[in-house]
Amino acid sequence: MADADAARDFTHANSPGPSVAEIHARDHPPVPAKLGDDSWRDFGTAPLAASRYTSPAFFALEKERMWPRVWQMAARDEEFPEPGDLVVYDNLGKSVILVRQADGGVKAFWNVCLHRGRKLRTEAGHANELQCPFHGFTWNNDGTLKQIPCRWDFAHLSDEAMTLPEVRAERWAGYWFVNWDGSAPPLNEYLAPLPEHFSHWGQERNFTAVWVGKVIRANWKVVAEAFMEAWHSITTHPQILPFTGDSNSRYAIWGDHVNLALTPFGVASPHLGDIEQAAIIDAFSGGAGRNNEEAAPLVLAPGQTARAALGARNREGFAALGYPEAAQASDAELLDAWTYNVFPNISPWGGYLSNISYRWRPWPDENATLMEVRVLAKAPADGPVPRAAEMVFLKEDEPWSSVTAWGRLGGVYDQDMANLPYVQEGLHSSANDRVELGHYQESRIRHFHATLDKYLAR
Structure with a gap:
């Protein structure tokens, strides 16, 4: 694997502003070396066919040749x-x-x-x-x-x-x-390097605290791909730009089945240019959806960055929630969005914010998807793991924000899901049958389709 990685071309255009590697180099303590692997692969710049998302014949091929063979x-x-x-x-x-x-x-x-x-x-x-x-x-x-x-x-x-x-x-x-058909490699091999990465973050006593599902009027790939890149935040989630390095994100790819978007938090989006560190803190406190809304206001020490202050707060908070190892964890593991994707139908978040997991599956055809979001919590070490919360199945006219148990997250999902039916309608109306993707920021989508094509060719 090392020789193959060394032979790859890691050259790609970068967003203005510091890279993830540069942001992490300033963090203390440092990110574990195994989590810093920039394993990107170049999948070129060719367009995808819009009909991959709309054609009943293409959907039938997925059903026949891909879904039975995958985990x-x-x-x-x-x-x-x-x-x-x-x-x-x-x-x-x-x-x-x-x-x-x-x-x-x-x-x-x-x-x-x-x-x-x-x-x-x-x-x-x-x-x-x-x-x-x-x-x-x-x-x-x-x-x-x-x-x-x-x-x-x-x-x-x-x-x-x-x-x-x-x-x-x-x-x-x-x-x-x-x-379904038993032909897949062993699960740990299929998931690599996920098991090794997640061993840093103590998943074994997690349980489903909130579980929400809703049918989205879009192809299952359209829904999955909405969570494979971060730069849609520029217009879909503008409220998070002051504390989210959306186009600074690092994209990593391993084998056929696993990839990662690593999006730094506690830094401003390159789209905004330089902003005051206090403004980053203020925006995070007002719009993250993942912070403790009852916590005391965070005041920066002289010369302290917003990222360092937020990392310190999370370090204490996660230790208090039963993650003693968080006391020595890097800011990146405590703050950043480690959004993994496992082909074809699950996206578990990593890091100490690894309490979100997505799943999608066709429901029932090429024009609809059951999207599920779970919020996981960690069971106390001295008690049993609670049973999973029952899934809240939202009706078509019920917004994600109607679920109050997950705070502001529902509003963020409403922003995401509002795009997707119109993506599907647009794909059906495509005049040139082309979907143009970015070279780097949408390389996870290219990887996803390259893997799909391997299954369809069998």
């Missing part, structure tokens, strides 16, 4: 913590049940009765057995056959033949992923 995030531990708890994951007409076993492990099965094909379960819950509501065929929670009513009429079926077919399922950091 899809299906659930989190705290959704089904006790033996007999189960969750249902549906996507593109396929349905999987994940069942917590008596030994604490998890088995995943196709959610299909082997008699007449009815779904065994339509929602999450708890069950001591898996019984079909149609005729009563029943399985044990480990997938072995328990009973067939009127067994005398099914002498031709052996118990072994009637074992529920399993779906491959693997776990990382509280997330459970499924792979």
Whole structure:
């Protein structure tokens, strides 16, 4: 890998103002070396076809050749913590049940009765057995056959033949992923270097404190790509520009499945030029959506930068919330937006702000997506991990800001989502079937489509 990385061309245009590397060089303590890897790859400047987002035929190819082969995030531990708890994951007409076993492990099965094909379960819950509501065929929670009513009429079926077919399922950091056809590499290999990076930030006792979903009238890729670059803030989120280095962001790419946008906070956007450090603090306190609104006003010491002051406050705050290792963490890990993307359908935030996770999937066709946002919290070290909050499923006319549990974040998501239906409408109206992307700032989108093309070519 090192030789391959050394051979890459890392040359690209840079925004005016300091780079992420220069910003991090001023931080104290320094960012761990493993987190400073600038693993960008050049995917060129060719346009994408607008029809990739609108064509039913292209969508059918994704359904046939891509979705069955990838690892899809299906659930989190705290959704089904006790033996007999189960969750249902549906996507593109396929349905999987994940069942917590008596030994604490998890088995995943196709959610299909082997008699007449009815779904065994339509929602999450708890069950001591898996019984079909149609005729009563029943399985044990480990997938072995328990009973067939009127067994005398099914002498031709052996118990072994009637074992529920399993779906491959693997776990990382509280997330459970499924792979429909079993051809994917091991999950840790697929996710690399995510497991190594996230080991710095203590994910194992996180749980879903807020969970919100909404159907967005746009292609699933349109929705995913809205979170793959930061510079849309210039017009979509102008309130965050005084404390967000949007076009200073660093973009990193690893393998086929993982990439990162690392956006520095506590510095002004290059679009604004030089502004007073106190103005950065004031804007952050008024519009971040992620700060403690009840905290005392932050006053800069003589010569202190806004970034250093905000980092110091977060260092104390995260230590108090049960992250003792945060006391020695870098400002970058405490402040910046480490927005990872795992192909195709999950985006977990890293750093000590790693309490946001996105998931998207077609709902049900090329023109609509179920977008889900989770806010994670860390369970106290001396108690059990709480169960996941139930998902709030917003209606089409309900804004994200109607959810009060996550403070100002809902208003930011309203800004993001307001663009997306009009992107989809515009793509359908494209006169030249071209989507023009930036060379560097939208290279994660190029990477995403390059990976998609590899699956479609198989």
